[in-house]
Amino acid sequence: MSTASHVSGRVYLVGAGPGDPELLTLRAARLLGRADTVLHDRLVGPGVLELCRPGVELIFVGKRRAEHHMRQAEIQALMIERARAGQVVVRLKGGDPLVFGRGGEEIESLALAGIPVEVVPGITAAAGCAAQSLLPLTHRDLAQTLILATGHSQDGEPQLDWQALCRPRQTLVFYMGHAVLDRLADRLIAHGLPPDLEACLIINGTLPTARRITGTLATLPGLVREAEPLDGPALLVVGAVVGRARGPA
Ligand SMILES: C[S@@+](CC[C@H](N)C(=O)[O-])C[C@H]1O[C@@H](n2cnc3c(N)ncnc32)[C@H](O)[C@@H]1O
Known part of the structure; x- marks a missing residue:
């Protein structure tokens, strides 16, 4: 999905798969190599993050049961802020972003803010x-x-x-x-x-x-x-x- 907008940045909700980096899609790997900022979950394996380009800003946004490093609203606000600054933002989620991953809420908030958003599917657990x-x-x-x-x-x-x-x-x-x-x-x-x-x-x-x-x-x-x-x-x-x-x- 993508939305028309005046902003030059863009957010990709990217599925990182269930852990093994070999299970990442080619599109996910390519986007990790381009992103300015990557916001990632606890369930994203370190082997996956190694595919990010040098100089990328990696932001850990949680979360373990009842132990949220960043609230959902804050994550959404951060993605919007970075995209408005013209950045390529990857929101990297374990498995598939649209299976028990709050991808729907993030799509809605980005669309409301007029930020172009695309989803890259991942292998669900x-x-x-x-x-x-x-x-x-x-x-x-x-x-x-x-x-x-x-x-x-x-x-x-x-x-x-x-x-x-x-x-x-x-x-x-x-x-x-x-x-x-x-x-x-x-x-x-x-x-x-x-x-x-x-x-x-x-x-x-x-x-x-x-x-x-x-x-x-x-x-x-x-x-x-x-x-x-x-x-x-x-x-x-x-x-x-x-x-x-x-x-x-
Ligand atoms: C918040 S849900 C995210 C699901 C994810 N979006 C997906 O499509 O797989 C997290 C749950 O997914 C399951 N899960 C994720 N990765 C797993 C793995 N490598 N092995 C077993 N279960 C896993 C567990 O039940 C875990 O509590």
Whole structure:
């Protein structure tokens, strides 16, 4: 998307992929080599930032759960200020900017300010983790529907459409579900998914430190508790396809 404007600067919302720099798009790599300012998240791996040109201004804008280095409004104001000064600004986000990445809010604020904005897609965590685990997210015999959901909530109680999530022959991928894994598993079982349905937690997917813990809806929370402390982003995958994973991690 781009908007007409009198300003000479421009903002690119760029997906950095799930961690492994090799998974960056060519367009993302090219823009990193051109940008004047790069605002990046915690989930963007150091190997990705090495592609920035010398002299670039790198600004870390957060964020870890409940630990925001810069508020969303401040990030947006900074992008607008830099673009108005004529800069090429890259807002670099883990995964894809439009999947649980607040890309929509940023597009709206930039458009309102008359700043030209473009989005460069990235490989979302679900695709990156599934690829590394050789885990088919859909499968002719097992899952005709794929749902990407968030476990994030303000008060620890995810507000989700449990009935829709608990239909048969689906794969569910929960972003930000690690902290509420017990609750997610409880709710899914209470709403009708079988306790012995396969489920796994993939931590640091696509990185050398990747790890996959596999169990069922009933057993996974206990297996994960035993494996703690687990450091890094984690994705919960639920569905019969989990049993088909053939990858090492
Ligand atoms: C705020 S969301 C951002 C999602 C991102 N925009 C995407 O498309 O992947 C952050 C969540 O993505 C998931 N995630 C991101 N990178 C991951 C990785 N390398 N391995 C496992 N999960 C990851 C985790 O659930 C993490 O809590």
